[in-house]
Amino acid sequence: MLVKEIGEQGLLAIVQGFCPPEMVGDDAAILSVPGDQSLVITTDMLVDEVHFSDRTTSPIDVGWRSAAVNLSDLAAMGAFPIGITVALGITGDKSVAWVEQLYQGLTECLSHYNTPIIGGDICKSSVTCISITAFGTVNPKLAIKRSVARSGDIIIVTGYHGDSRGGLELLLHPELGTALTSDQRSSLIRAHQRPQPRLDILPKLQTLLASYPSTAIAGMDSSDGLADAIVQICRASKLGAKVQRRLIPISETLQTFVTPQQALEWALYGGEDFQLVLCLPPSLGETLVQQLGTDASIIGEITSNPKILLIDDAEPSTVEELSLSRGFQHF
Amino acid sequence: MLVKEIGEQGLLAIVQGFCPPEMVGDDAAILSVPGDQSLVITTDMLVDEVHFSDRTTSPIDVGWRSAAVNLSDLAAMGAFPIGITVALGITGDKSVAWVEQLYQGLTECLSHYNTPIIGGDICKSSVTCISITAFGTVNPKLAIKRSVARSGDIIIVTGYHGDSRGGLELLLHPELGTALTSDQRSSLIRAHQRPQPRLDILPKLQTLLASYPSTAIAGMDSSDGLADAIVQICRASKLGAKVQRRLIPISETLQTFVTPQQALEWALYGGEDFQLVLCLPPSLGETLVQQLGTDASIIGEITSNPKILLIDDAEPSTVEELSLSRGFQHF
Structure with a gap:
């Protein structure tokens, strides 16, 4: 059965089955926001053959990724x-x-975070595109912002970087990666197809903050690459950074798959790892890292020096500047 | 200068110029919602050659319409x-x-309602599409819903119906409408290109409601046609309706442009008039209509009879049922 055969009303009935019944059926959805919380809103559009492709991503995975991208924001x-x-x-x-599987992927990801689809729109288009707007709440004192890093903050990243780009490479070129075990291949592909928004980090971070009153949290996610995140935070905060090349977390699997130079390139510029990059005063940051293991x-x-440098204490001659221009850019 | 020449960062800088500077630059926007209000959310996607076309709509008008559609919801x-x-x-x-003019049209419409663009996303696509999500607040007791009409309610519509469809016809076939004056042509075209969300009705309606405690307001907008709105309200409320053909408000201009039968067809099924259709107890409804003139x-x-009938007291034999199937349907 094709979309043009079932028609708009038929398709709406199917996708509304993925929404709480009390939320849909009017011109708009109604949500309550607790009085001490601010509303946080983010929107992302994904377009066929730009952000996903039937060659590398099943509709379930498109749905998962679409939800995960927004929850990561x-x-x-x-x-x-x-x-x-x-x-x-x-x-x-x-x-x-295809549409049913898309919504199945969306709700699979959302269900991990008890998050409903509260409304939407369906229309004909000559290219398939999905635009998601996600709503969240935050105590405004605990909001993470790019512009509030301080000179002397330590830079913390969650998880590994580069695995998502490695997974994409395996999907595009299945003949590669002969040195990898089946589990290793799956792990890289899963990093690309099923990214996990790091909402799990927030309760730990926010509990710790109770001991550091009026400390602002600087940070963002690494959706456009680790280098992009560091550059964006530094620009917004009008500061610089020194990043130690050998401390960038790259998985053993990725190291098995490609050369160290390629792995570093993907970690910095590959993007879509959807990890958090946080800048925190050293004592707070070190406590957080101890807890996260x-x-x-x-x-x-x-640093107060506005240059954003990738350095290697073991090879002082290899200093380079991090830039936005090597990451993915539209157009 | 083309989009692909200025690139993603250049384009972002331009469109962020249309947003309040304190709202953009992070992964998401932060808004506060007063504690006694509920958050209302609606989303609509507009696609090139489906919802608009360079033949009939300038980018400024695409922007205006995109904002107006969502504010009307x-x-x-x-x-x-x-x-x-x-x-x-x-x-x-x-x-x-083109992009600048789109945002100019968006902000022109929004500025009438002191509404900012608080964030967004820009990406490459093989077809131009705009997805807008709009946020509003309502005292939950004053929310208008489709499902709360009562048998005996009177059905009230604001403004004229059919003018937007008339304006589209003039845009598609400029050789028509030779009987119209220049002002009349402009008025129909303006109804199509610059619809006005009826937010102006709300303060009057909500003030009146203070004298009718615990009266629920049933209604929706007529974006998909007057017939669609009446059918949707009746379905959601599990009731029917009798609509008097001769009471449907059709402008003199539209009556000058086309035959009475064509004008009625466009009023019922043309869509995009973005008026309000309200169902209210007679005394409340009559007071509102007196105020609105x-x-x-x-x-x-x-009616409790679930049929949705278009009747004419002067010609009792002409009863027909209103349906969804004659309005615009995607696919």
Whole structure:
């Protein structure tokens, strides 16, 4: 069955089945926001053959990723999700099953965070595109912002970087990666297809902050690459950074898959790892890293010198500047 | 200058110029919602050659309409706007001026309602599409819903119906409408290109409601046509309606342009008039219509009989049922 055969009303009935019944059926959805919380809003559009492709991503994975991208933006603000809307532009010759699987992927990801789809729109389009707007709440004192890093802050990243780009490479070129075990291949591909928004970090961070009153949290997510995140934070805070090349967390699997130079390139510029990059006063940051164990790493520090440098204490001659221009840019 | 020449960062800098500087630059925007208000959220996607076309709509008008469509959905819930997000998928060969004019149209419409663009996304796409999510607030007791009409309610519509469809016809076929004056042509075209969300009705309605405690307001907007709005309200409320054909407000201009039968067809099924359709107890509804003067009309009543009938007391034999199937349907 194709979308153009079931029609708009038929398709709406199917996708509304993925929403809480009390939320849909009016011109707009109504949500309550607790009085001591601010509302946090983020929006992202994903377009067929730009952000995903039937060659590398099943509709379930497109759904998962679409939800995860937006929840990661909420996590990057320190906010907990309360709902998303989904606007879907779709070609008439997509199958109805494709749409159902897209919503299945969306709700699979969202269900981990008790987040409903509260509304949306469906329309015909000559290219399939998905626009998601996600809503969250944060105590305004605990909001994470790019512009509030201080000179002397340590830079902390969660998880590994580069795995998502490695997974994409395996999907595009399955003949590569012969040195990898089946589990290793799956782990890289999963990093690309099923990224995990790091909402799990927030309760730990916010509990710790109770002991550091009036400390602002600087940070963002690494959706456009680790280098991009560091540059964006430094620009917004009008500061610089020194990042230690050897401290950037790269998984053993990725190191097995490609050369150290390639792995570093993907960690810095590959993007789509959806980890958090936080800048915190050293004592607070070190306590957080102790609590998170191998799931977090200190990779450098914020400096008053505005240059953003990648350094290697063991090879002082290899200093280079981090830039935005090597990451993915639209157009 | 083309979009692909200025690139993502250049384009972002331009569109961020249309946003309050304190709202943009992070992973998400932060808004506060007063504690006694609920948050209302609506989303709509507009796609090139489906919802607009360079043949009939300038980029400024695309912007105006995109904002108006979403603000009308807020009005249809009884909510006042507090902000919108704009996700734009765009082909690389559109001109940068096109994007600027789009945002100019958006902000022109929004400025009438003191509503900022608080965030968004820009990405490459093989077809230009705009996805807007609008946020508003409403006292939950004053929310307008489709499902709360009562048998005996009178059906009130604001403004005229059919003018937007008339304006579209003039844009598609400029050789028509030779009987119209220049002002009449402009008035129909303006109804199509510059629809006005009926947020102006809300203060009057909500003030009146203070004298009718615990009266629920049933209604929606007529974005998909007057017939669609009446059918949707009746379905959601599990009731029917009798609509008097001769009471449907059709402008003199439209009556000059086309035959009475064509004008009625466009009023019922043309869509995009973005008026409000309200169902209210007779005394409340009549008071509202007195206050609004020629800007509102009583066109019928809600019935316990579930049929949705278009009747004409002067020609009892002409009864017909209103349906969804004659309005615009995607796919």
